[in-house]
Amino acid sequence: MIWRADTAAPSPRPSVLPWAVYPDWDAIYADNVGRIYRLMFSKVGNRPDAEDLTSQVFTAALGPLRPGAEIGQVRSYLTTTARTVLAEHWRRTLGHQVTEIDPDILDLAELPPGAGDDGDAGAQAQRILDALPERYRQILTLRFLRGYTVRQAATELGVSVANAKVLQLRALRAAARAETAQGVRDVEANIVGEGEAS
Amino acid sequence: MRRQAVDRYVDRLLGRRRPKSFAATEDELAMVRTAIDLAAAGPDAHGPSPAFVDRLRDQLREHEQTQEATPEPRPAWRTPPRRRFLAAGALTATGALVGAAADQLLQSRDQSPQAQPPDAPGELVPVTGTWQPVAQTSEVPEGAVVAFDLGAVTGFVRRTGGRLRAVSGNCTHQGCRLNLDTTRDKLACPCHGATFSLAGVNLTRPHQSGTPLPALPRVPVREQGGTVQIYAPAGDHSPPAA
Structure with missing residues (x-):
């Protein structure tokens, strides 16, 4: 209609x-x-x-x-x-x-407002986290997904703030490398078209 | 110490502050990209704050009223390139050009002296970029592939079947700059070995694992005045100072 x-x-x-x-x-x-x-x-x-x-x-x-x-x-x-x-x-x-x-x-x-956006981002983040060891997954989840401060994350994980910072950096580096192995960056993998000009 | 720069970038990002620029290595760019992907699922990603929405609405209204109070000269119009108009749902990665009904919303800021009368059919062209020459027409004969680098936009343009086509030159894995293979029939990533067809379709993946990489984004390209032109952000094309 x-x-x-x-x-x-x-x-x-x-x-x-x-x-x-x-x-x-x-x-x-x-x-x-x-x-x-x-x-x-x-x-x-x-x-x-x-x-x-x-x-x-x-x-x-x-x-x-x-x-x-x-x-x-x-x-x-x-x-x-x-x-x-x-x-x-x-x-x-x-x-x-x-x-x-x-x-x-x-x-x-x-798409209507709100559809797809958060779901796609959540799925991508989950793929990244799933490829990591538990400790790395925990620190990145707390810091990025739950909005914990580094001090709150350190308390949650039972480590010092300095250790939490180091853990976060190592986890992020590992996540970036894991993406390499995983070969996935985003979800629109089915595009096969080409640029055009008249 | 290099790790401190990317660390500070991520800390500011997590602290809901504007990250500061730094001269990033490929590995650091990958870390920034991963941090952005994670942050995109975080608490701030769900939508703009009501205060921001109201503030921007007020600014736009004020801006609109200012424009109405001081009318600009009638905008120039130009004849649209010979292209099929695409339904909105099929609109495309050529991106800059949005096929549209002739009498609706279409207004060009093109100040070309060759501007057409205002009753000519128009097309909608984003005003944040310009068409920039990357090669002479004669340099891109049938079957040829030419690399271009406009700073903000890099890629490869080729002519096949008589039509120009262009794709981004950044690997969709971790953003490394792609090279034209020695056989000139595919694009190769020097970082982790991914390859793409000249059309942008992923051929091989890093370490041959995982799902295929996303295709290379297409880049708006046209041919005009004997030059091949790419649509890209206007302005200084040199990379920023580190």
Whole structure:
């Protein structure tokens, strides 16, 4: 069923219908700010950078995007804008594309808010942790997934703070190497397409 | 001591502070990437804070009102390249170009003097990047493969079946820079031995274990004015100071 958001809507969730339209800029923003933030957070891993990059995406989009735009088009536009914003972030900071946004990821265009994002990130983290010895898995779980401070983690594990720091560094190094052996970085492994030009 | 730099980076990341740049080795980049993957499943990843959402909304409204108060010259439009418009669901890794209905939302910031009248069909082009030449058309004949490095975006462009195609030059395993194999028919990672087809499909994995690596992301490419151009962030292309 095709409908437009400025007419009687049969569903309260226009996001599942990418061809519906946004009635105004506030609707564009409200429906996408969480998606873009979560996308950026998954690529930079910290709130300050994720907020900055989210702001950059919407500021860049403010001019080109107009009310009446189709939802799928808006989300695709925001995704591709996010891609270049992220690339520029890594160029400015570590000088290397540490993470990338593949525009073939269509979550933003097709999924309702919140769907897929956390699950994918959780699965990736679990794969990383599963490849580690118990002690390493514990310190990384406490620090990254549960938000423990290093002191809280040290107490939980019954070690000194200094030992917890060393354990964390070794665990992270081991995790990075385990990914090498595992050969898995993210979940969109089924992309077989190619770039194009007319 | 090198380990301190990556350690500080991760500590700031975990401390919900902005990490500081450093000159990272490949191993350290892999650690940063792993830390990001783990943090992405952490407590801050679930969504933006309501305060941030409200603040950004206010900023955007203010920005919009400022724009309305001081109208800019009518934006230039340009003829879209000869390409099929893609349904939103099929939109693609060419990324920068979003096929779209002609009269909706499409507005180009391209200030080209060759701009077309405003009633010409448009296309939506992210304004955060620019098309940048990486080779002359004559340098990419049928079957040729050319490496490019624009700083933020590196990769390989080739012509096959008369069409240009480009993929990222960073291995999807740990981000190492890929090399064109001596046989020039595949891309090889110098770090852990992964290989990819020129189309970006993973051929061999590190240590021959695990599931296949993700394909190389495609990179927007076009041909214009006798040059092959890649869409990439604008600005200084030199790497940042360590």
